[in-house]
Amino acid sequence: MSELREQIQDVIETEPVALFMKGTPQFVMCGNSERALRALREAGAPVTAVDILPNPAIRQELTAISGWPTIPQVFVKGELIGGADIVEELAATGELERKLGAALGPDYRGLRSEQVVGVT
Amino acid sequence: MATEPLHALLERAFPDAAELRVEDRTGGGDHFQVTVRSPQFNGLPLLEQHRLVNNALAEPLREGTIHELRITTRGTE
Numbered sequence: 001m002s003e004l005r006e007q008i009q010d011v012i013e014t015e016p017v018a019l020f021m022k023g024t025p026q027f028v029m030c031g032n033s034e035r036a037l038r039a040l041r042e043a044g045a046p047v048t049a050v051d052i053l054p055n056p057a058i059r060q061e062l063t064a065i066s067g068w069p070t071i072p073q074v075f076v077k078g079e080l081i082g083g084a085d086i087v088e089e090l091a092a093t094g095e096l097e098r099k100l101g102a103a104l105g106p107d108y109r110g111l112r113s114e115q116v117v118g119v120t
Numbered sequence: 121m122a123t124e125p126l127h128a129l130l131e132r133a134f135p136d137a138a139e140l141r142v143e144d145r146t147g148g149g150d151h152f153q154v155t156v157r158s159p160q161f162n163g164l165p166l167l168e169q170h171r172l173v174n175n176a177l178a179e180p181l182r183e184g185t186i187h188e189l190r191i192t193t194r195g196t197e
Contacts, residue, residue: 030188031188032188032190067171068171068174069174069178069181069182070174070181070189080167081167082166082167082170083170083191084190085170085190085191085192086166086167086170089166090166
């Protein structure tokens with residue numbers, strides 16, 4: 001297993017909510033990443049964002065791990081939730097907040113503030 | 121790319137679809153909205169429903185000809 005893949009795996013497994021996106025929350029580079037980020041923020045999710053754009057290998061390794069072909073990808077406590085459409089749809093029905101509460105505990109909103117981590 | 125090849129791939133994967141639409145959202149041939157209503161989705165979690173659509177479109181997704189894909193899936197129940 002490559003070092004990069006281990007780093008990505010580590011983010012997925014250790015961060016409460018991992019968002020692999022194009023760009024960063026401060027400078028989003030894609031409409032679908034924007035939609036996923038907005039839905040997560042509205043649900044109060046403690047987002048850890050990873051920008052996949054700096055290196056094409058990040059996306060390749062991520063897709064190899066998750067089996068999901070498109071970006072963004074959202075993981076809650078290691079479990080793939082889906083891309084922008086799924087996260088938006090779950091948010092609209094209240095299911096996203098229920099999932100976050102069930103996986104991370106009722107006080108998930110205060111778990112940590114939004115952050116960006118890099119993988120190289 | 122045009123919408124027709126995507127439509128054809130989806131028809132092959134969901135021959136029993138009650139509704140199947142591919143829209144070019146920007147007219148540029150790389151931002152698509154796909155809508156599929158099929159009995160194949162009945163009882164499946166949303167993640168697995170979208171996975172079936174992704175699988176049907178695996179080749180154009182791998183080639184990178186689709187820059188942005190939006191998916192809406194519904195069962196028929």
